[in-house]
Amino acid sequence: MSYVEATPLGARARRRRILRRRFLRRPAAVISLLIVVGAVLAAAFARWVAPYSPDATDFNALLSGPSREHLLGTDDLGRDTLSRIIWGARASIQAGFLATVLAMVVAVPIGLIGGYYRGWLDTAIARVTDVLLAFPFLILAVGLAAILGPSLLNATLALGIAAVPPLIRIARGETLALREEDYVRAAVANGANDAVIIGRHILPNMTSTLLVQATLTIPAAIIGEAVLSFLGLGVQPPTPSWGVMLNAAQPYLNEAPGLAVYPGLAIVIVALAFNLLGDGLRDVLDPRTER
Amino acid sequence: MSGPLLEVEDLSVRFDTDEGSVHAVDRMSLSLEPRQVLGVVGESGCGKSVTALSIVGLLPKTAKVTGSVRFEGLELLAASKSELRRVRGRQISFVFQEPMTSLNPVFRVGHQIEEVLREHMNLSRAAARQRVVELLDLVHIPDPARRAEEYPHQLSGGMRQRVMIAMALGCDPKILIADEPTTALDVTIQAGILDLLRELRDRLGTAIVLITHNLGVVADIADRVVVMYAGRKAEEAPVGELFAHPQHPYTIGLLGAVPRAGAAARNGRLQEIPGRVPSLSELPTHCAFADRCPRADEQSWSEVPVLRQVRPDHAVACFHPGEQ
Numbered sequence: 001m002s003y004v005e006a007t008p009l010g011a012r013a014r015r016r017r018i019l020r021r022r023f024l025r026r027p028a029a030v031i032s033l034l035i036v037v038g039a040v041l042a043a044a045f046a047r048w049v050a051p052y053s054p055d056a057t058d059f060n061a062l063l064s065g066p067s068r069e070h071l072l073g074t075d076d077l078g079r080d081t082l083s084r085i086i087w088g089a090r091a092s093i094q095a096g097f098l099a100t101v102l103a104m105v106v107a108v109p110i111g112l113i114g115g116y117y118r119g120w121l122d123t124a125i126a127r128v129t130d131v132l133l134a135f136p137f138l139i140l141a142v143g144l145a146a147i148l149g150p151s152l153l154n155a156t157l158a159l160g161i162a163a164v165p166p167l168i169r170i171a172r173g174e175t176l177a178l179r180e181e182d183y184v185r186a187a188v189a190n191g192a193n194d195a196v197i198i199g200r201h202i203l204p205n206m207t208s209t210l211l212v213q214a215t216l217t218i219p220a221a222i223i224g225e226a227v228l229s230f231l232g233l234g235v236q237p238p239t240p241s242w243g244v245m246l247n248a249a250q251p252y253l254n255e256a257p258g259l260a261v262y263p264g265l266a267i268v269i270v271a272l273a274f275n276l277l278g279d280g281l282r283d284v285l286d287p288r289t290e291r
Numbered sequence: 292m293s294g295p296l297l298e299v300e301d302l303s304v305r306f307d308t309d310e311g312s313v314h315a316v317d318r319m320s321l322s323l324e325p326r327q328v329l330g331v332v333g334e335s336g337c338g339k340s341v342t343a344l345s346i347v348g349l350l351p352k353t354a355k356v357t358g359s360v361r362f363e364g365l366e367l368l369a370a371s372k373s374e375l376r377r378v379r380g381r382q383i384s385f386v387f388q389e390p391m392t393s394l395n396p397v398f399r400v401g402h403q404i405e406e407v408l409r410e411h412m413n414l415s416r417a418a419a420r421q422r423v424v425e426l427l428d429l430v431h432i433p434d435p436a437r438r439a440e441e442y443p444h445q446l447s448g449g450m451r452q453r454v455m456i457a458m459a460l461g462c463d464p465k466i467l468i469a470d471e472p473t474t475a476l477d478v479t480i481q482a483g484i485l486d487l488l489r490e491l492r493d494r495l496g497t498a499i500v501l502i503t504h505n506l507g508v509v510a511d512i513a514d515r516v517v518v519m520y521a522g523r524k525a526e527e528a529p530v531g532e533l534f535a536h537p538q539h540p541y542t543i544g545l546l547g548a549v550p551r552a553g554a555a556a557r558n559g560r561l562q563e564i565p566g567r568v569p570s571l572s573e574l575p576t577h578c579a580f581a582d583r584c585p586r587a588d589e590q591s592w593s594e595v596p597v598l599r600q601v602r603p604d605h606a607v608a609c610f611h612p613g614e615q
Contacts, residue, residue, distance in 0.1 A: 191380030
């Protein structure tokens, strides 16, 4: 794969080392990364991480506070809150990642084509995007989820579609800027066709912007999933989800406030971690912020 | 060889903007022989870059181009998009002014040259690799195999310009158009790049159109010189003839503004051309240089001078040509 057998220290490896050092100098980003990785692992291996099954009931401990058996207490059916939070992370993280991937797959090509070819198509894309951006993200998601019907898959679809307009605007804006770059002009002069210019010269140069945007879209979708599930438009009980747990906690706010507090904290911590990770990545990847 | 390689005839370029149309180039003609180095000289905004870009259709859509550009019998102004794409890079290559930003920052330089080769020449991966190293060696980049593995930000400006030239030469083009290739570089690096261009012409037989505002650069390397002013050709002659017997007052002014050892000693300072380049928003009905010209008279202010032969192989568009 390379022109020479052994370079003392390859350019790519060197750049990676610089980026890693810059990242490690940001404690908030490092802690956020640990939380994000921890949450993803806990969700993936919930079966082994969670102390109990999310549906297991303990009738000797209904609405109990924290104890040695149940670290975060139990709900009205005696189900272990910690276990349900760990299992609930699955719905949140699945919705967060899938909705973001879906939004990227739809939005980036539209933004690239509009920004590169300009013309009436671009005008139409930009105006429709502006109209959709006038609706707040959650309102759009709730509306779409109501049309699609309640389920985790439909909630994910709704969140993904609702996240498309801002991503189109970002991809289009980046394309508009990048198409004026000298290396794009040079590629045209060297006879490159449109596919090469878009695929090799424009898209790779906006990956860091898109990566940062993804880490900001994921927490929005996680919160969105909780909202939809709280409203009964997402995950359906008894399947655990942080939104479902918040909803179920409403009648017991006085007797067992922990039922609402712990899932709420889970949402806040995970969403905040993704956001801070995104901020950190932006600072690290954007050469203008340092040096 | 029968006839010129590239023939530009009566080329006019007009940009229609909200503030009215701008006539960037007016009835320009050029012809380029195989192996020839043609220098195109003029101040900023005289239309020299626009002329070059219009040859392979690189101007934005707002440009209205008329006239004729023939390359080996193919009329490029009437060519389709895919025909143009086959000419660009393959037959006629460009080197631009800005080596610092003309390379894609996210790919290794070797990879970028390789892409151009594979796009045009159907080479296998390994053959393209081999050729990349050859090309980098050809443009005198030391340790080419290692440099090919580096990213643009790891190379200096002169190095990057050499990479751009290697990329432009990748498909053995018949014509290399270099638009101010040395302007952004240090003087010593400039000399190196000019030496390289001359050597490439001698070794590969590539014809070169060298666009510059620097007559010193032209004297160094060109065979023939075209002086442009305000979108029109002011004077054209072989390089020795032009420097020995400049006819157009504008050319004489440019020559006086070139710093030379000895010239400063004579009268203490460089000469300047008074006034400014005229706006190109409307075509003048008089000599465009009249308001800056010491020789201007009534005729200069009432008619447009046409190009005419005043000495063997030496044409000038002026009513009062002559040295001094």
